Every structure is written in structure tokens, then in C-alpha cells.
Amino acid sequence: MTAAVDFKNVDIVFGAARKEALALVDSGATRQEILEKTGAVLGCAGANLTVNEGEISVLMGLSGSGKSTLLRAVNLLNVPARGNVMVKDGDRMVDVAACDAATLRHIRQTRVAMVFQQFGLLPWRTVAENVGFGLELSGVPEAERKARVERQLKLVGLDQWASKYAHELSGGMQQRVGLARAFATEAPILLMDEPFSALDPLIRTKLQDELLQLQAELKKTIIFVSHDLEEALKIGSHITIMEGGRIVQTGAPEDIVLRPANDYVRDFIANVNPLSVLTAWNVMRDRRDLDHGEDGWVWLDRRKTTRFKVDEHGLVAAAERDGKPAFWVSCADVEAQPEETTQVFWANPGTSLKTVMLAMHRSQTAPVALFDDQSRFVGAIGVRDVLSAVLRR
Amino acid sequence: MKKNEGTIAMDPVSQLISSFKIPIGRWGKTFFDFLTTNFEWFFDSIADGLTVVLDGLVDLLLLVPPVLLVAAIAALAWYLQKSWKLALAVALGLLFIVNQDLWQETVETLVLVVGAAAASMAIGVPIGIWAAHNERGYRYLQPILDLMQTMPTFVYLIPVLILFGLGIAPGLIVTVIFAAPAPIRLTHLGITSVPKPMIEAGEAFGATKRQLLWKVELPAALPTIMAGLTQCIMLCLSMVVIAALIGANGLGKPVVRALNSVNIPLGLEAGLAIVVLAIILDRISRIGTGAAK
Numbered sequence: 001m002t003a004a005v006d007f008k009n010v011d012i013v014f015g016a017a018r019k020e021a022l023a024l025v026d027s028g029a030t031r032q033e034i035l036e037k038t039g040a041v042l043g044c045a046g047a048n049l050t051v052n053e054g055e056i057s058v059l060m061g062l063s064g065s066g067k068s069t070l071l072r073a074v075n076l077l078n079v080p081a082r083g084n085v086m087v088k089d090g091d092r093m094v095d096v097a098a099c100d101a102a103t104l105r106h107i108r109q110t111r112v113a114m115v116f117q118q119f120g121l122l123p124w125r126t127v128a129e130n131v132g133f134g135l136e137l138s139g140v141p142e143a144e145r146k147a148r149v150e151r152q153l154k155l156v157g158l159d160q161w162a163s164k165y166a167h168e169l170s171g172g173m174q175q176r177v178g179l180a181r182a183f184a185t186e187a188p189i190l191l192m193d194e195p196f197s198a199l200d201p202l203i204r205t206k207l208q209d210e211l212l213q214l215q216a217e218l219k220k221t222i223i224f225v226s227h228d229l230e231e232a233l234k235i236g237s238h239i240t241i242m243e244g245g246r247i248v249q250t251g252a253p254e255d256i257v258l259r260p261a262n263d264y265v266r267d268f269i270a271n272v273n274p275l276s277v278l279t280a281w282n283v284m285r286d287r288r289d290l291d292h293g294e295d296g297w298v299w300l301d302r303r304k305t306t307r308f309k310v311d312e313h314g315l316v317a318a319a320e321r322d323g324k325p326a327f328w329v330s331c332a333d334v335e336a337q338p339e340e341t342t343q344v345f346w347a348n349p350g351t352s353l354k355t356v357m358l359a360m361h362r363s364q365t366a367p368v369a370l371f372d373d374q375s376r377f378v379g380a381i382g383v384r385d386v387l388s389a390v391l392r393r
Numbered sequence: 394m395k396k397n398e399g400t401i402a403m404d405p406v407s408q409l410i411s412s413f414k415i416p417i418g419r420w421g422k423t424f425f426d427f428l429t430t431n432f433e434w435f436f437d438s439i440a441d442g443l444t445v446v447l448d449g450l451v452d453l454l455l456l457v458p459p460v461l462l463v464a465a466i467a468a469l470a471w472y473l474q475k476s477w478k479l480a481l482a483v484a485l486g487l488l489f490i491v492n493q494d495l496w497q498e499t500v501e502t503l504v505l506v507v508g509a510a511a512a513s514m515a516i517g518v519p520i521g522i523w524a525a526h527n528e529r530g531y532r533y534l535q536p537i538l539d540l541m542q543t544m545p546t547f548v549y550l551i552p553v554l555i556l557f558g559l560g561i562a563p564g565l566i567v568t569v570i571f572a573a574p575a576p577i578r579l580t581h582l583g584i585t586s587v588p589k590p591m592i593e594a595g596e597a598f599g600a601t602k603r604q605l606l607w608k609v610e611l612p613a614a615l616p617t618i619m620a621g622l623t624q625c626i627m628l629c630l631s632m633v634v635i636a637a638l639i640g641a642n643g644l645g646k647p648v649v650r651a652l653n654s655v656n657i658p659l660g661l662e663a664g665l666a667i668v669v670l671a672i673i674l675d676r677i678s679r680i681g682t683g684a685a686k
Contacts, residue, residue, distance in 0.1 A: 075597050108599030120594035124612045134598035136608070185598065 001052040003086070004189055004221035005074055006093065010047040010083035012069050012245075015040030018081050031244045043069035043078060044245040051238075053088070053188075056215065056222040058236035060229065060268070066245040067225045068193050073097070074223065075112045075191060076104055087111060087189065109138035113182035117194040119174045121166040127177050128153065128162040134185040152180040155214065172203035179211075183218070192224045196231070208235055229268055233257070233277050241265050254282045258389070274390055280356050281349035283389040284370045284379035300367040300380035306344055308369065314376030319344050321366060328369065331359035339364070346371050349378070353389065356381055425552045436556040443562035450504050451642075459496045463487040470677045479676055486669040495644065495666045502633055502643035502670065505561060509568035509629040514622060517573045521580025521618075522606065531581060538574040546571060546635050554639050564632075564641025572628040579621030583614030623678045630671050644670070 013021045021040035024033065031042040044066035051057040059067035072078040073085050076096050086093040089111050096107055113134065121130050132149040140148070153159040156176040166174055175195055182190055196204040212235060215222065226232050232239050233253045240250040249261035257277045260266040291299040293307065300306045306326070309318040319326040321344060329337060331345040334355060345359035346369040356368050360383065370379045403411070454462060463484055471480035490499050524531040550567060557563040587610050595609040637645025644667050651660030
């Protein structure tokens with residue numbers, strides 16, 4: 001995996017007394033202390049974050065935590081006081097904090113596009129003219145521009161609205177125009193600054209789904225700012241949590257939920273339903289940690305109700321439950337299976353915890369086995385594993 | 394020294410202060426003397442050039458039969474505002490002026506006002522744009538604008554008269570001095586109040602300074618700049634009578650004449666003509682306000 005955006009020790013300070021403020025940053029002062037002593041506002045301090053190509057990296061935090069500030073450093077809407085913001089430009093990495101005006105313009109026109117919270121559309125332009133705005137700035141000839149605009153409008157389902165003005169559209173449609181404008185430049189990196197916060201919940205969910213669909217096709221690198229954890233967990237492949245201008249924790253969604261770094265993060269995830277984030281992989285016990293019997297038999301649960309005989313390739317050769325032979329079934333269509341005590345369900349690492357629990361329910365609390373994509377036995381989940389994950393113990 | 398000055402009781406401090414008068418007036422005169430002796434050719438050529446252009450325009454318009462010109466202006470009103478009612482009202486108002494036998498004066502005034510407004514906009518809009526991007530500069534500019542608008546017109550009438558002589562040219566220059574602050578202020582206001590997200594949208598997509606100005610700032614500020622145009626035209630019109638004092642032809646002339654000869658009918662006719670012209674210009678020039686919302 002290659003990095004598309006790389007923040008290295010980025011400090012951002014607003015106000016006149018930058019030097020004094022940076023000295024305080026180095027001594028570890030909080031934003032409040034810096035404000036009181038120097039009058040400067042700490043936007044963000046010591047931010048280190050790598051965003052890889054093709055992933056959706058979500059910056060999370062309460063308002064004022066510095067998430068937008070950090071995002072806006074990528075296209076230099078905010079200028080870092082110190083540090084480097086490396087942005088991928090073809091085969092090289094460019095430090096936007098130190099490059100000249102022409103390079104910055106090149107990055108902004110062709111590498112990094114942005115979607116704004118308040119849409120940032122130009123009211124005197126039609127929808128089509130708004131979508132073509134970025135192309136116009138970089139001097140794309142009119143014929144090509146028209147074709148690309150039309151394609152983008154089709155993509156977001158607004159081709160019927162091309163000649164309307166922005167204020168004639170609903171909020172959700174306006175943000176689709178904002179999305180189309182960003183897509184139109186074909187920039188591989190997309191900055192989204194709370195793009196769906198100004199929309200009502202139903203439209204928000206819909207646009208999130210649309211974004212995920214488009215992303216599956218377009219495979220952009222997206223840095224997404226949000227204050228809504230549900231949203232972050234839904235769309236993020238990585239989540240970075242910020243507090244008071246500093247990064248508190250970075251990780252995959254389930255890492256954040258399973259292993260919060262501190263109380264701030266714990267408060268954040270307090271109301272999140274773990275079933276919507278966790279997968280079988282997160283809660284399983286590794287095969288090596290299970291109780292091994294003789295002849296290659298492995299106990300799947302601590303109560304020793306169920307065991308597998310695993311051959312030298314890691315494939316399951318036989319199964320036994322409560323001392324009687326059993327067979328193993330995929331839990332992919334668990335609802336369709338009869339409730340029998342002679343079956344043991346198996347899941348893949350990516351199977352959601354919810355499905356695993358359903359499978360347990362169906363098989364009267366039998367453990368669920370985990371197979372990798374070559375059907376090798378990798379681990380098992382018992383009732384206790386599920387309970388401790390849900391209760392976060 | 395005036396006679397009654399000795400009668401005012403002066404305390405010693407005030408006496409000390411007034412014992413030496415700073416010769417501002419004389420300095421000013423010296424400055425203008427310097428200008429007239431050294432740059433007379435420059436000011437004369439400006440005056441001559443302006444006179445030729447403006448008088449030529451007046452002559453040209455007077456060649457057209459009044460009724461035809463009235464129809465043309467009414468058509469322009471319809472074209473700009475898409476309102477039959479307005480076009481009709483414009484035609485009726487102008488025909489009233491023709492009826493009052495003030496047509497020639499009206500055309501002269503129209504040329505002066507439109508010319509002065511155009512010059513004010515040509516000067517004011519670029520300065521306003523510059524000021525909007527240069528807050529420091531605007532802080533220095535503001536007192537000058539205040540001076541231009543509050544200094545009694547008669548005061549700068551004298552030097553303008555000396556530098557440019559009598560006629561329509563000094564009339565235009567005095568009018569521009571008085572009217573140009575309006576477009577400067579409103580252009581500045583319009584551009585500084587462009588919403589930040591729009592500017593950032595431009596920057597984020599890689600606009601150059603020039604693109605930002607032409608594609609974001611000016612379109613966003615257009616309604617305010619157009620309000621500046623309307624205001625500017627009205628200010629120009631309000632200078633018609635004063636311009637007449639330094640020899641600019643137009644509707645100001647009959648007003649001044651009426652004042653000097655206490656001629657109520659003439660004053661009323663010319664005054665009404667100015668009002669009619671003011672209303673017509675105001676309605677026609679409200680371009681884009683509300684349309685670009």
C-alpha cells in the first residue's frame with residue numbers, strides 16, 4: 001500500500017504569536033493554556049497520520065477538536081506553522097506546506113478535490129456550470145468539459161437538473177452537485193469536510209450509501225471529517241480521533257470500539273452498538289489458544305462441548321458435539337438452517353458479529369468456528385467471547 | 394483684520410494661538426498656482442478632449458428627432474428591465490419634458506450624468522477592488538473618500554475652474570469627485586462580504602488570484618456593485634445645478650437662471666424635469682439587483 005497523504009508532525013496555529021505558541025506546544029501545553037498565555041489559537045499539534053491510497057480515512061472529534069483544521073492543510077486552505085503535508089502527485093510526494101504557487105495550483109486542480117459542509121456552490125451558476133467549475137479553472141476545453149460534466153451529473157443522478165440554479169435544489173441535491181464538482185476534476189484524493197452534517201438524517205444515510213457505492217467504483221482516497229461516530233464507523237476504513245488539536249487514537253473502526261485509548265474515546269463510543277462494527281475476526285480465539293486434545297482434536301469452547309479434528313493442512317476432517325458426530329455448515333444463510341444440535345456453524349473472519357450470534361442461537365449456543373478463505377480452521381468463538389466483546393470487558 | 398475682531402475678549406492663551414495663523418489657504422493657492430503655471434498644457438488638453446467628446450455626443454443626440462430618441466430610451470428601459478409599464482412611464486416622462494421645451498437641456502444633462510457616472514465607475518470599481526484586497530490601503534483611503542463627499546462642493550469648484558476653465562469638462566470633473574466614492578465604497582463592501590465558503594471553493598479548486606476575482610468575487614459582488622451604479626447616477630444628477638454654476642450646459646442652467654431672476658414658473662419646469670430624469674435613470678439602472686440571488 002502506498003501513502004496518498006502523509007501528515008508529518010503538523011502544527012497549525014492561528015493568530016499572531018506563533019513562535020511563543022509553538023514553544024508552548026513543544027512543552028505539551030493544552031490549547032486553553034496556549035490561548036491564555038499567547039492569544040494564539042492552537043488548531044492542531046504534532047499530527048502524524050498516513051492515509052493510504054484507496055481508503056476512507058475519517059477524522060473524528062467534537063467541534064473544535066482540530067479535525068477540519070487538519071483536513072484543510074491537505075490543500076493548504078490552512079497553512080501549517082510547522083511540519084510537512086506530503087501529497088501524492090503521480091509518482092512523487094509533494095510537500096504542499098513548502099511547495100511553490102504553481103505546484104500548489106497543480107495539486108489543487110488535478111490531485112485534491114474538496115466537498116464542503118455548506119456546499120460552497122456559486123449561486124449565479126447553473127448546476128452544470130458549478131460542476132464544471134474546477135475544469136474551467138484548470139483550462140479544460142469547453143467540449144471536453146461539457147462531456148465530463150454530463151458524465152458526473154449522470155453519476156450522481158442529477159442530469160435532469162443541469163440547467164437549474166443551486167438554490168432551486170434541495171440540500172441533498174446541492175451536496176450531490178458538490179460531489180459531482182469534486183469528482184469532475186478526476187482528482188484521486190477527495191477531502192470531505194462534514195459533507196453530510198447539514199442534511200437531514202434520512203438524506204444523510206442515503207448519501208452515505210451513495211458515497212460508498214461510488215467509492216467501490218472510483219476507488220478514491222477520501223479523507224472525511226465527521227463528528228458523528230455512527231457515520232465514521234459506517235464509511236471509514238480507518239478512524240482517527242482528535243481532541244483539543246491532538247490525535248488521540250488512530251485505527252480500524254473495530255479497534256476503536258474494542259480498544260479505546262482513553263476516556264475521551266470511551267465516551268465517544270459509549271453509545272455505539274458493537275454489533276454494527278464488530279466482526280467474527282475481532283472476537284474469536286485464535287486456534288493456537290484453544291485446548292488441544294490428542295489425534296489432532298481441538299476443543300472449540302471452554303466448556304468442551306464441541307471439537308474438531310484438524311488435518312495437517314488446517315482443514316477440518318471430523319466434528320463432534322456432545323460426544324456425537326456432527327457436521328459443519330456455513331452460517332452465510334443461517335436463517336434457512338433447521339435448529340439441530342448436530343451441526344456446528346462456521347463463519348469467515350469478515351462475518352458480522354450479529355450473524356455469528358444468530359448462528360449460536362440456531363445451534364443452541366454451540367461455538368462458531370472460523371475458516372479462512374481456503375477453508376482452513378483459524379479459530380473459534382464461544383458464548384463467553386461474544387459476551388465479553390458486547391460488554392467490552 | 395476685520396473690524397469687529399477687537400471687540401471679542403481674548404484670554405492670553407487663545408491670543409497666543411491666534412497670533413500666528415497657519416497659512417493653509419495661501420499654501421493651497423501656491424500649490425494651485427504651481428499647477429497652473431507648470432501643467433497648464435496638461436489640464437487644458439484634458440479639458441479640451443473632454444469638451445470635444447461630450448459636446449460632440451450632445452450634438453449627435455440632438456440630431457435625432459426627440460420622439461425617436463424618446464422611443465429609443467423607452468426601448469432600452471424595456472430591454473434592461475423587461476417591463477412594459479416602465480417603458481411606457483419612461484416614454485411619458487420624456488414626452489412631458491419635450492412638451493415643456495426642455496429637450497436640449499435634458500440631452501445635455503443626460504450626457505453629463507451618464508458620462509460622469511461612467512467615469513466614476515471606471516475609476517471607482519478598480520479602486521474598490523484594490524481596497525478590498527488591501528485593508529491597510531482602505532484605512533488610508535477612507536478619510537480621502539470622506540473628504541471628497543463632505544468638502545463643500547463650492548470649495549473645489551474654484552481650483553477646478555482655474556485648472557480646467559469654464560464649460561462641461563470642469564462640470565464633469567467636479568461631478569466625478571463627488572460621485573466616485575459611492576462605487577468605491579460599494580465595490581469594497583461587495584467584495585469583502587463575499588461568503589468565505591465561496592472563496593474557499595475557488596481556492597480549493599486551484600483558482601489563480603485573477604480567476605478568483607473574475608469567477609468568484611466579482612459575480613458574487615455584482616448586486617452590490619450595481620447598487621453602487623444606481624447610487625452613483627443619482628449623486629451625479631444631484632450635481633447638475635452646481636455644474637451649471639461653472640458653465641456646464643443642461644437642466645441646471647434654467648434652474649440657476651430662475652433663481653437669479655426669481656422666476657417661479659421656469660424654476661418649477663426645470664426642477665420637475667430633473668425629478669423626472671432622476672426617477673427614469675434610477676429605475677432603468679437597477680440592473681441585476683435581486684436577479685442574481
